[in-house]
Amino acid sequence: MAKPELKDTYPLYLNNKAAQPNTDLEVTDKFTGEVVFRTALATPEIIDEAIAGAVRAAEPMARLASYQRQDVLQHCVDRFTERFDELAYALCVEAGKPIKDSEGEVTRLIDTFRIAAEEAVRMYGEVQPLDISKRADGYMGIWKRYPVGPCSFISPFNFPLNLAAHKIAPAIAVGCPFVMKPASKTPLGALIMGEVLAECDVLPEGAFSILPASRDGADLFTEDERLKLLSFTGSPAVGWDLKAKAGKKKVVLELGGNAAVIIDKDADLEDALERTIFGAFYQSGQSCIGVQRIIIHADVYDRFKQMLVEKTSSxxxxxxxxxxxxxxxxxxxxxxxxxxxxxxxxxxGGATLLTGGKLDGAMLEATLLEGVDKNAKAMNEEAFGPLAILQTFDSFDDALAEVNRSTFGLQAGIFTRDLFQMFDAWDRLEVGGIVINDVPSYRVDNMPYGGVKDSGLGREGIRFAMEDMSEIRNLIIRRK
Known part of the structure; x- marks a missing residue:
């Protein structure tokens, strides 16, 4: 890949237009630590102006024909494809994400907008018979989904393209204007999306604003009553606090986890090894569904441990x-x-270091531990880095109980060939998704995705996010 050039400065996007009120936000190359570009930080006045613009845009956005919304999303697909190398390189630099992984995320960005373009023309309703008793004779009902109105989006640093896309794309598909606060450490991907959206004249003024912001004024993204939905992806501590401050608006939270994978005795260990290494250490473990706990059947524990240590150390x-x-x-x-x-x-506290554990600046070696105390932070909290913990089990019931012991519940993976155990796990695991013969880190962008317990509230995935960003409007007709 030819090395694309990054600009020295980037604007924010206010009511569909580029604006450069300042260059106060420095963004670094996460490997070298050098400042690579600067962008604007939104002031409280700018955020307020963006929300007011979204309110003005709500009705014209809702009235856009479905083919117009589809055209906007398809334009994004085409332009992101043309700018593939630029997006991947920018992500690699600002997030420190290995270039192969960065290219994979750009592919998912394009997939997400493509799915949204398809769903934009599938906003179906339903005709409902109401004459279920004599008193309702002659009545019928029709309902449709209608955009909820101005939305607030707060996206994280670890997937700054795709997780922003999972908010922006369904909002456009359903017809909701939005204001977005991208993560300050990785704002460039969202700003490039703003640049592409600004090319779409069909969008009414105020349809979108993308605003890197400091703490000063950022409460407006959460507390302003003009906003009808808040979608936040980030840490549980921040997410639940924002929900408490959000007032009457809908809230969707995609929060953290310390996901587990179960390796049963009948698993294909070579396959499980490759996928578990990926799940634990992909993009340095900075994924909310990264494998943090590896729960291995006692019959294959020693063998699989040796395989994991050898692979991780290489x-x-x-x-x-x-x-x-x-x-x-x-x-x-x-x-x-x-x-x-x-x-x-x-x-x-008594754990054994199997490999890794050395630190050099922001570079932490891929690390495996065993014998970790069940009360340790490394076991109970979200590591969000290149750390995985090995555990053993004798019965499948014990393995399921260990997965459920967590306060989190985002996704879990199980390597098993036992059909009964697959369905048993589906019924009993307290998580939002169960992945069979793969790691919990697996996600396809059209599937319902989200967690329970401390891992969040609501579901992403284009069609499911569109449901959250809309509300049912009923029409009751008396025919006689």
Missing amino acids: LVAGDPKDRDTFIGPMISEKEATRLKGWIDEAIE
């Missing part, structure tokens, strides 16, 4: 721009130091 770490790199930097040295502290704490 992973290539380094510059994410190098195509051979698998482990890049964490998002910041602060986060890497935090997780190194959890690893050290677990070892002090």
Whole structure:
């Protein structure tokens, strides 16, 4: 891939238009630590103006024909495809994501908008008979979905393209104007999306604003009563606090996890090894559905442990721009130091370090632990980094109980060939999704995705997000 050039400065997008009120936000190359570009930070006045614009745009957005909304989304698909290398390189630099993984995320960005373009013309309603008793004789009902109105989106640093897309694309498909706050560490992907959307004259003024912002004024994204829905992806502590402040608006939360994968005794261990390594250490473990707990049947524990240690210790770490790199930097040295502290704490509490554990700036080695105390942070909280913990089980009931012991419930993976156990797990696991013969890290962008317990509220996936971004409007007809 030819190295695309990044600009020195980037604007924010206010009511569909580029604006450069300042260049206050510095964004760094997460591997070198150097500032690579600057972008504008939205002031409280700018955020207020964006919300007012979204309110004005609500009715004309709702009246856009479905083919017009589809055309906007298809334009995005075409332009993102044309700018594929630029998007991948920008992501690699601002997030420290290995270039192969960055290219994979751009592919998912395009998929997500393509799915939304298809769903934009599938907003069906229903004719409902109401004459279920004598008093309703002669009545019928018809209902349709109608956009809920101005939406507020807050997206995270770890998938700054695709997780922003999972908010923006369904909003356009359903006809909701929006204001978005991208993560300050990784704003560029969302700003490029704004640049592409700004090319679409059919969108009414105020249809979108994409606003990097500091804490000053950011409460407007959550608390302003003019906004009818808040969709937040990020940490549980922040997410649940925002929900408490959101007032009457709908709230969708996609939060954290410490996902588990079960390796049963009948699993194909070679296949399970490749997928578990991917699930645990893909993009340095900075995924809410990354494999943090590996629960292995006692009959194959020693063998699978040896396989995991050998494979993990051979992973290539380094510059994410190098195509051979698998482990890049964490998002910041602060986060890497935090997780190194959890690893050290677990070892002090009796855990055994099987491999990894060394820290150099924001680069933390892929790390495997066993014998971790069940009260340790590394076991119970979201690591969000290159750490996985090995556990053993004798009965499948025990394995399911261990998965459910977590306060999180996003997704779980099970390597098994037992059909009964598959359906048993589906009934009993307290998670939003169960992946059979793969890791919990697997996601397809049209499926319902989200968690229970501390992992969140509501579901993403284009069609399901469109349901959250709309409300049923009923028409009752008296025919005689």
